[in-house]
Amino acid sequence: MVSLASPVGRSETRGSIDPILSVTAPDMARVNELILKMAGSNVELIPEIADHLISSGGKRLRPMLTIASALAYGYQGDGHVKLATSVEFMHTATLLHDDVVDESDLRRGKKTARMIWGNQASVLVGDFLLGQAFKMMVEVGSLAALDILSTASAVIAEGEVWQLAAAKHMTTSEADYLAVVDAKTAALFAAAAEVGPVLAGAGDEARAAMHRYGRSLGLAFQLVDDVLDYGGASASLGKNTGDDFREGKITLPVILAYQAGNEAEKRFWQDAMESGQNDDAALAEATGLIRKHSALDATLDRARAYGEAAYESALTLPRGTAREALLGVVDFCIDRMH
Template identity: 80%
Template sequence: MVSLASPIGRTDTRGSIEPILAVTASDMTRVNELILAMAGSNVELIPEIAEHLISSGGKRLRPMLTIASALAHGYDGDAHVKLAASVEFMHTATLLHDDVVDESDLRRGKKTARTIWGNQASVLVGDFLLGQAFKMMVEVGSLAALDILSTASAVNAEGEVWQLSAAKHMTTSEADYLAVVDAKTAALFSAAAEVGPVVAGAGTAEREAMRRYGRNLGLAFQLVDDVLDYDGSATDLGKNTGDDFREGKITLPVILAYEAGGEEERSFWRDAMERGRNDDEALQRAKALIRRHGALDATIARARLYGDAAHEAATSLPASPGRDALLGVVAFCIDRVS
């Protein structure tokens, strides 16, 4: 396993999710109750599939960011609960759609919904959850929050299509890949954090700080996932390790190893990623090449830079348990590869 000497190079926070769990506990109980209620339907298959994914063991990090961000700005109302539930439904819908597109069989150690109920049901239930998310956003009555989250939903969909068009093409550059991650992952992190100060009535500077915090955290989070796919475990990652390779996904460690390799190595990568020659033996060679060229360390170094940017954005907030929780999440994100 790749290791890091210390989380984000800081001494005031450690890589633990416990502070945000503690700060958001009571509100997240309400969020979870709302999620279960809004996942209900007279169509039996809808709550069955929704419950399968909702109860599959995810940390609910994105809605916790909404709750913690609102609390860090002194909010004491109820709107953040509905917005947090909306964020989780948006994320859950994306997972359902992703598993269909990626033909994934395992998520968080459990069979994906598509392997149990099929692709069509998974996509349609994902659409239902998106509809419920927007219903809750409207009920909050904040046009600013609705604008932030609806924009994130559209950007996320663009990122999915962009990733699909770039898949299996070794010509994908680091800049192109990071742009996909920005849209596909970081946009929802950013929106989840920004709606907190919005409902708290905070100013433009506070909103901008939380937007930067969430975006950089999302970029760091995805890059760490990229590393774990080649040097982690299914428990760390929430899906089968090596899935990115088997699916022909061009991620940053692959891009960096490809750029550093000679023609014979590049030919291997093209065969594996573009032509589907990606069996277990090929996966082991891919891991060896990635290590040989230091691509995992280089990817972690980039993740740390994004983590530093997220940390800096959150330190602009007044000292509070909410701010400390947000800082702790950054270190936790990076520490997943330690």
């Protein structure tokens, strides 16, 4: 099992999500109430499917970024609650759509919505949640915030299409893969963090700093997920280790191991990822090759570099409990094994 001990941390204790949970708790309680209200519908299937995923145990880190970044800049209104709920609905809709595209059977140890209610219902409920997200954005009345989140929504969809086009092609480069992660994952982290200072009227420098923070955090977050899939524990992932491999997902450890491999190893990866020869024996071989070429360590090094960038960006925030919470999230994202 690979160690994820992180040099990003600035204290003897590892990163913890507890500070941001504490700082955002009152407002996140309001977010949770609004989630239940806005996921409601006279069409019975909509709240059933929405609740299936919303209540499945996710930490709701993205909406907490919106709350904490707004508080860090002294925001006093309630628009951050609506935007945080919008962010969570965007994320939930993306998960519903992703599970259909990826043909996933499980998410956080539970059957995916598509396995219970079918692909069509999952896609349509995802669309409903996106519609509700945009309704709340409009209610807040900030054109700048609407622009940030609507742009992120388009970028996320673009990233999903890009990933679909590149799926199961071992010719995918590291740069191409990171561009997909930037779009699919980092864009929403960046938008979630950036809208906080926008609501607070903190100015362009604050917006840019929080955008950099969120984007770097999102990239680090996904790369650590990539590492955990081959070197972690199921409890850390909310899914089974090796799921990415079984689904034929070409992640950074695979790309790096493939690029470093000999001809026989390259043929193995082509058979496994492009032709679907990905049983348990193949997973064991894949894990061995990834370790042989130190691909987990190399991926983690990149995650730590993004974490360092996120940390440096957060240091520009006004001093206070919200800033400390956002700094702690960086270490938490890097060091989720422990």
